[in-house]
Amino acid sequence: MGERIIKKIILRIVWSLIFLCLVFILVKNLTLLTTSKSSIPFPELDNVPDFTLNTLDGKEVALSNYKGNGMMINFWASWCSPCKKEMPAIENVYNSFKEKGFEVLAINLGEKEERIVDFLEKYPLSFPILLDDDIVSTDYMVHSLPTSYFVEPDGSLNKIHIGELSEEELYKIVSELLTTD
Known part of the structure; x- marks a missing residue:
């Protein structure tokens, strides 16, 4: 049972990191589009x-x-x-x-x-x-x-x-x- 909880926590951490990376990429690209000179x-x-x-x-x-x-x-x-x-x-x-x-x-x-x-x-x-x-x-x-x-x-x-x-x-x-x- 403890191993199952650890797998869920690791999975949540991985998905959170993926989400944060995608947000970072999106924000970076939007910033380049709107403020690049x-x-x-x-x-x-x-x-x-x-x-x-x-x-x-x-x-x-x-x-x-x-x-x-x-x-x-x-x-x-x-x-x-x-x-x-x-x-x-x-x-x-x-x-x-x-x-x-x-x-x-x-x-x-x-x-x-x-x-x-x-x-x-x-x-x-x-x-x-x-x-x-x-x-x-x-x-x-x-x-x-x-x-x-x-x-x-x-x-x-x-x-x-x-x-x-x-x-x-x-x-x-x-x-x-x-x-x-």
């Missing part, structure tokens, strides 16, 4: 996929209309804390570089227009806010927010950044983007 250069890619999306007021905006400008395509949502933190930095950098040919297209992922309008009242932005149709975010393989694509003036992809960008990081990336040949 990476800038990945992709010099071997040609042009980024073109798209046409609507603004809040129904105006159509096509990526191809911006060819010749260095660009940031930012995928975001109002519920995303890193997105909220980086939007003022994006606005500041945009205002600093727009006269030098820098453009920003901010693509909101699937939120109701009222939520976006509420966000814009708290965080006034002067660059276009576009409404994703789920096709663009799929074409751009967006799995985590915020995700930013930096596009050369010739339309080729310079780099992708997953995670929040500071104003200092943005200044550095945009300065390099606008000075590349």
Whole structure:
């Protein structure tokens, strides 16, 4: 009888350890998805996929209309804390570089227009806010927010950044983007 109790205790300990390992792996992966910061250069890619999306007021905006400008395509949502933190930095950098040919297209992922309008009242932005149709975010393989694509003036992809960008990081990336040949 004592041997049976010991086997039950050992079995419970083993299952508890397995459970804890699975929880650890899950938490580690979720943390990487939501807080990882990476800038990945992709010099071997040609042009980024073109798209046409609507603004809040129904105006159509096509990526191809911006060819010749260095660009940031930012995928975001109002519920995303890193997105909220980086939007003022994006606005500041945009205002600093727009006269030098820098453009920003901010693509909101699937939120109701009222939520976006509420966000814009708290965080006034002067660059276009576009409404994703789920096709663009799929074409751009967006799995985590915020995700930013930096596009050369010739339309080729310079780099992708997953995670929040500071104003200092943005200044550095945009300065390099606008000075590349």
